[in-house]
Amino acid sequence: MNYELKACPFCGGEPEFEGMDRLIKIGCKACGYSRAFRGLLQATVNDKPVGNGEYYHSNATSDATAAWNRRPAVDEASNADSARWRMLPAVIEKHQIDYLTLAY
Numbered sequence: 001m002n003y004e005l006k007a008c009p010f011c012g013g014e015p016e017f018e019g020m021d022r023l024i025k026i027g028c029k030a031c032g033y034s035r036a037f038r039g040l041l042q043a044t045v046n047d048k049p050v051g052n053g054e055y056y057h058s059n060a061t062s063d064a065t066a067a068w069n070r071r072p073a074v075d076e077a078s079n080a081d082s083a084r085w086r087m088l089p090a091v092i093e094k095h096q097i098d099y100l101t102l103a104y
């Protein structure tokens with residue numbers, strides 16, 4: 001089965017699966033952002049016990065994929081906002097602004 005992941009919500013980088021058993025971790029190869037989801041082995045009861053109080057959840061990978069791919073609806077204003085945030089590192093580099101002097 002093919003689990004197609006949407007690009008990283010922060011940098012647009014390519015994500016990959018990093019763990020599968022008790023936690024399914026999906027992380028961005030470019031910026032390191034990652035999220036963890038319930039894995040293939042869970043304590044939640046279902047019809048496939050594997051011992052040690054754990055159960056096999058064959059739908060965990062598709063659930064994790066769907067959760068990673070779910071994005072909040074954004075309007076044009078917040079799209080413009082996130083575009084500005086994506087440009088920030090380039091702006092800082094161009095003007096040689098010290099990160100530490102930026103006011104929050």
Ligand SMILES: [Zn+2]
Pocket residue numbers: 008009010011012013028029030031032033
């Ligand atoms: Zn990223």
